[in-house]
Amino acid sequence: MIPESTIVLIILITSVILFVTELIRIDVTAILIIVSLGLFGILTPSEAFSGFSSEAVLAVMGILIFGIAFERTGAGEIISKIFGGNQKKSLTFLLVTIILSSATLSTMMNNVVVVAILLPSVIKASAVSKIPPSKLLIPLAFGSSFGGMLTLIGTPPNLVVSSQLMQAGLNGFNMFSFFPIGILITLSGLIFFLTVGKRLLPNHPTRSITNSHPTGAELVELYKIENSLYETNITKDCQLAGRTIAQATLGRQYGINIIAVIGSNGIKINPNPEYILGIGDKLIITGDIESLHQAAQDFNIGIKSNSKFSLKEFGYGEVTHIEAVISPRSDLEGKTLRNAKFRDRFGLNVIAIWRGGVTISSGVGNLELQTGDALLIQGLPEKLNLLKDSEDLILLGEPPLNKSNGKSLLSIALFFISILPAIIGIIPISVAALGGALLLILTKCISIEQVYKNLQWKIIFLMAGVIPLGIALQQTGAAELISDLLLKPFPENKPVIMLSVIFLLTVLICITTSNNTAALIMAPIGFSKALSAGLDPAIVMLAVAFASSTSFMTPVAHQSNLLVMGAGSYTKSDYLRIGIPLTIISGIIVIAMLSWMI
Numbered sequence: 236m237i238p239e240s241t242i243v244l245i246i247l248i249t250s251v252i253l254f255v256t257e258l259i260r261i262d263v264t265a266i267l268i269i270v271s272l273g274l275f276g277i278l279t280p281s282e283a284f285s286g287f288s289s290e291a292v293l294a295v296m297g298i299l300i301f302g303i304a305f306e307r308t309g310a311g312e313i314i315s316k317i318f319g320g321n322q323k324k325s326l327t328f329l330l331v332t333i334i335l336s337s338a339t340l341s342t343m344m345n346n347v348v349v350v351a352i353l354l355p356s357v358i359k360a361s362a363v364s365k366i367p368p369s370k371l372l373i374p375l376a377f378g379s380s381f382g383g384m385l386t387l388i389g390t391p392p393n394l395v396v397s398s399q400l401m402q403a404g405l406n407g408f409n410m411f412s413f414f415p416i417g418i419l420i421t422l423s424g425l426i427f428f429l430t431v432g433k434r435l436l437p438n439h440p441t442r443s444i445t446n447s448h449p450t451g452a453e454l455v456e457l458y459k460i461e462n463s464l465y466e467t468n469i470t471k472d473c474q475l476a477g478r479t480i481a482q483a484t485l486g487r488q489y490g491i492n493i494i495a496v497i498g499s500n501g502i503k504i505n506p507n508p509e510y511i512l513g514i515g516d517k518l519i520i521t522g523d524i525e526s527l528h529q530a531a532q533d534f535n536i537g538i539k540s541n542s543k544f545s546l547k548e549f550g551y552g553e554v555t556h557i558e559a560v561i562s563p564r565s566d567l568e569g570k571t572l573r574n575a576k577f578r579d580r581f582g583l584n585v586i587a588i589w590r591g592g593v594t595i596s597s598g599v600g601n602l603e604l605q606t607g608d609a610l611l612i613q614g615l616p617e618k619l620n621l622l623k624d625s626e627d628l629i630l631l632g633e634p635p636l637n638k639s640n641g642k643s644l645l646s647i648a649l650f651f652i653s654i655l656p657a658i659i660g661i662i663p664i665s666v667a668a669l670g671g672a673l674l675l676i677l678t679k680c681i682s683i684e685q686v687y688k689n690l691q692w693k694i695i696f697l698m699a700g701v702i703p704l705g706i707a708l709q710q711t712g713a714a715e716l717i718s719d720l721l722l723k724p725f726p727e728n729k730p731v732i733m734l735s736v737i738f739l740l741t742v743l744i745c746i747t748t749s750n751n752t753a754a755l756i757m758a759p760i761g762f763s764k765a766l767s768a769g770l771d772p773a774i775v776m777l778a779v780a781f782a783s784s785t786s787f788m789t790p791v792a793h794q795s796n797l798l799v800m801g802a803g804s805y806t807k808s809d810y811l812r813i814g815i816p817l818t819i820i821s822g823i824i825v826i827a828m829l830s831w832m833i
Contacts (some may be wrong), residue, residue: 239277240711246271247704247713251756254748260569261752262693265700277707285706286699290665291398295391296695297668301650302348303689304675305340310643323364329371330428333357334378338421341382342389343650345691347563349379350795351629354560354802358631369439372803373813374428376795377787381424384417384784386410387664388654391694392754392783394664396776399705399758405772410658416781416828420821427817435813439592439804465527467536469516474534481508487573489530490598491522494586494613505584505614521586522597555616558631560802561608563794564689565627573600581621583614591790592806606794609801626689631802646680694751701755708759718764730770731830734778737761738822741782746789754783774829785821787814 246268253264273283286292304310333353340349357375361368383390387397387410397407428436469476475483485491496503496510497517503510512518520527530536561567567575572585587596589609595602609631612619622628653671657664675681708714721740725732737757745753757779765775786792789810790800796810803809 238711239275240713240716242275243272243277243704243707243711243713244716246277247708247756250701250704251744251748251752254752260693261749262696262700265696265698268700268704272703272707277711278703282706283703284699286702289398289699289702290401290663291391291394292695292698292702293665294388294394294663294668295698296690297665297670297672298343298388299345299348299691299694300672300675300681300686301343301646301668302345303686304646304681305344305643305650306348306352307681307685307689308643308646310646324360325364326366326370326433327429329357329360329364329366330374330433331425333371333375334381334421334425334428337375337378338382338385341379342386343654346379346383346390347691347794347798349382350376350798351562354629354799355631358802367438369437369803369805369809370433372799373436373796373805373809374432376793376799377424377428377813377817379795380784380786380793381417381421384420384781385414386417387413388668389413389417390784391698391751392780395698395702395751395754395783396758396780398702399762400772400776402706403762403772408773408776409660410654410664413777413780416777416825419824419828420781423820423824424817427820431816432813435816437803437805437809465520465522465524467518467520467527467531469512469514469518469536471514472535473514475512475536476514477511479509479511480506483512483534485520485530486598486600489522489526490601491520491526491530492584492586492596492599493518493520494584495519505578505582508578521599526597555619556611556613557619557622558802559610559612559622559628560631560798561604561606561610562627562629563606563798564691565604565606567604567627568606569603571601571603575604581614581625582618583612583622585610586613587611589801589804591800592804605797607790607797607800607802642678642680645678646675649674649678649680697751698755701752705755705759709763714759714763715767718760718767721760722764730768730774730833731826733764733768733770734775734826734829735822737764737775738778738782738825741779742785742788742818742822745783745786746792749791750783750786750793754779757783771833774833778825778829781821781825785818787817787821789814 250264250268253259253267254261259267269283269286272278273280337349337353340352353375354372357371358368360366361371380390383393387393387408393408393413401407480493485493493506494504495518496506496512497519498513499515567577572578578584585599587594587610588599588602588604589595589611590605590607610628612622622630649671653667653674654664656662657667662670672686676683676686705714708717722733722736725736741753741757741761744756758776761775761779762772764770765772786796787810790796790805790807799805
């Protein structure tokens, strides 16, 4: 008979592997955890599904709904106007205003929503001030993380560790329990970016340094599209003559993207898939040269040597380009452009994708899209205007669309009216947050349909799935086994060392999975070690919470980091270079303050 603790450890290890590799979606992994715990009889059905009724999950749900309301009513854009004007500003001014603005908003809104709201304005400020976005967007993302450390509702890990205490019958944290340490980290982070960090921030090519709206030529040059742009001819011997573009399967089979067709009737930009290729047609295509030669061989396509084609030859008066980032709540995430029928939906063509500092121009239609991917989109101006109403994309270099429905101030007022009773301890934060969310719907600040569509269900299911795993870890003794295995070499009578190790372990999980996953896994382990070492569990839970929020070293550690990666042309090394010293600074502050509090 396999001990229950062993089964739980197997489930934990398998889950962490799946979270890191994302072989399956993280929310599906979370459901798999619930089913596994029930299937093996580790937890009763009510315990296995208890995550869905957890105070932490319900509170996060309420706060996420407020974030949706702030975004939909335009409340979040009020602060963005501070640095979104048309006057040139210094790097120091922009760093201060961006970090403080994102931190302020993140005390009451989800970090990712804050970054999504402010991103277009920061890009515009970058262009007006002739400062590369790469100097501003990591400060934007990290500023939102700073703000999340200031309040109980600022970030899900804070609610997770508070819930861990309450499940054990102890008092949870109040709204400002995190503030003394959080404000020190925020101010230290600001000073870091104004001194050392300013020099460590990369100086990647700007999207536009001359105006707030990049020209097509500037974008094409940035993406280096002309390095993979070719002209081919449909000859009488070509097997594609008489076929539609869809029947040609150039995109699906060879990763070749048809940008335009030059025929007897002129130029057709983003030609319809049902367009019939005729003899004498010239195709303007993107793709790697190996795929192009393979298609040429298979279909007897005419191709000239040195046939690179300049976009300048068919001008920018008719065709224009725009850059957009996949938003965190986009329906496009996890889909390919082909599956999403992007061209059919918008009448536009994605000719390249910028991911991780690399331009991808071959097979873009078959590439699974990720949050933060920057798309170079080509089409007619009237078609590009359709994107301004899309919630799937954040347009760069464009002023934020005025989404105000006249209820921005009401949504802000309802937030404070709802949260105030929780601050003074009259009602639990979960009741306050969900009650406030209900008021938003009843007062028509947002509709229930908007909630269903825009709520970040991945976060909800992740928490609801991993919380019962934490219960299983404690009930079976697996949490104690893990804490003994990892922490036994370190003396229990030296809390500074113990807290440092817990902080470091949480950071390591965070940089390989996410901040939410790190908090959910380490909270029960840290709690178990606190009891065995005779430490105040609240102190250890604070260490776990702050370590989970120091998600600075990798883009995957937090969705905010991913969201700015494409727009800032960042690479993974950029996050490491800036994140390592910032994590060390944060760790020193946290351990010093918690040691003083013991």
